[in-house]
Amino acid sequence: MRQDPFGRTAAARPAGARRRGFSPRMLILVLFAGYAVFYYFSNRTVDPYTGEKVLIDKSLSAEDEEALGLQAYREILSQERPIDPNSEVAGQIQEIARRLVDKIDEVEGALAAERGLQPQYFAEEFNWEVSVLDSDQVNAFALPGGKMAVYTGLVPVAQNADAMAAVMGHEIAHALLRHGAQRMTEQKLVQIGQMAGAASGMDAGQMQTVMAIYGYGRALPYARKHETEADEVGLMLMAAACFDPRESVPLWERMSQASGGQAPPEFASTHPNPGTRIAHLQELMPKAQQYREQFCRQ
Template sequence: MRQDPLGNPPGNRRRGIGGGLRWLILIGFAVYGGCYYFGNRAVDPYTGEKVLIDKTLDAEGEKALGLQAYQQIMAQERPVDPDAQVARQIRAIAQRLIAKVDVVETALATEHGQPPNHFSRTFDWEVNVLQSDQANAFCLPGGKMAVYTGLVPVARNADAMAVVMGHEIAHALLRHGAQRMAQQKLTEIGQMAGAAGGMDAQQQQMLMSAFGYGYLLPYARSHETQADEVGLMLAAAACFNPEEAVPLWERMGAASGGQAPPEFASTHPNPGTRIQNLQALMPKAMEYRQRFCETAQAR
């Protein structure tokens, strides 16, 4: 049996080349992922934190994605008559919150030493009420909003409803959808790198699970915490009582029946953590109410 001059058995040279090629591919993916990550970082004026948002996704592109999703949802759901009392009340709350977006963004940006970017000024705001038992609401990129009728008995009053709606609006203002899309792209790069590196499906799944628990889920929970803060400031600035946030989330926790997963395995903080955070924010929220609530708006 022939051996090479160094005495290696046949096939070793080929495997060495293959291993070297895999390393080159992995390095290539790492460079690509690093370039994508560092090349698409920006400072969020609402939080002062650096966030990952694909620079190719501008306001119009984000609005288009939000509109497409909204149209799909509206085609499947049952909107309440726009002239119904609950629909008119929800729209009135939304209008008051939206009217305070600019001043709250400017105030928060100033706190973080950043200029406001007023990204939402091009939003085409719209709000509908959907007939459903879900105690939920959403605001998509571009300002398309909906509140499910199941939220009304849990909220109980306009102040608590404003806290929830402010939270959902904040997700759109903070561009959390765009951030999740960028994170998904990084995840896909990691999956491709794992496949190119010779990982089997089970190993890739284990890696993605570790990445999810160690990074993606905490990242999602931080989005919820950010939206809680910005939404609370919006509600306060719009003359709603931010103190209703605590009993609201107590009721939301009770409504879930204790079925939520442990916090480390969830995209949301547990109700206890959320309430603690909101209580810590209450002095700031009351300050915003005093600064920005106009007498004519107050009830």
């Protein structure tokens, strides 16, 4: 027992009992959470292609994205071997790219108008360029700034110009939708969360559990959403450029066959499974045909 200044007695605190009061770790979490919320809401913008609010760091300009895309492009070309740009295959792919790029402004304007928005023409200063890379990869890509590549392994799977336009339109759509910038911004939020976890005393096992929950609950669905958006914009783009959008369905069937059925289940993948993707394309086909009738001027 101990005596207080007024003569009253108080029971001693039991051994091991915690003193209530200020928690530095809790303050750290609150500060990080406050910054994350501020960063999230101050970097939201409306995408003219989808009409949805997306997260893109406002400090990231078109010039910044173009510089990052050019750097990545040069690194890839230093490791891969482009085929002769004057070859027949390269010429055909360059022509497909030209037709698709020529319709970007019209498609963006039409999609923005459908949603009551004004087009932003973010990509109007992109310096579009396509290389054909000698590789068995069944793949293609388009980077921010307009640098594109098609691997020769895609040619026998595509089989025709319409199907090749479906793939290239899809890849161009990723650049137009600024999916790269969105992923960079999302990663910054993830880094804020990781720093908060480390500063608050979270151990490696706890951090791994949190990141696994984030991966399946947010990161993978986020990536699949980007693929679905690129499918839609790419389909409208190829249709407007006078390619047959119906060829996109057998294309993705062949792409599935080319993968040998080795894709992981959809919930564990960055891409929709072929059945989901094909069903979505079929739903969009009437709209794509309308775009072909409206914008295809041969």
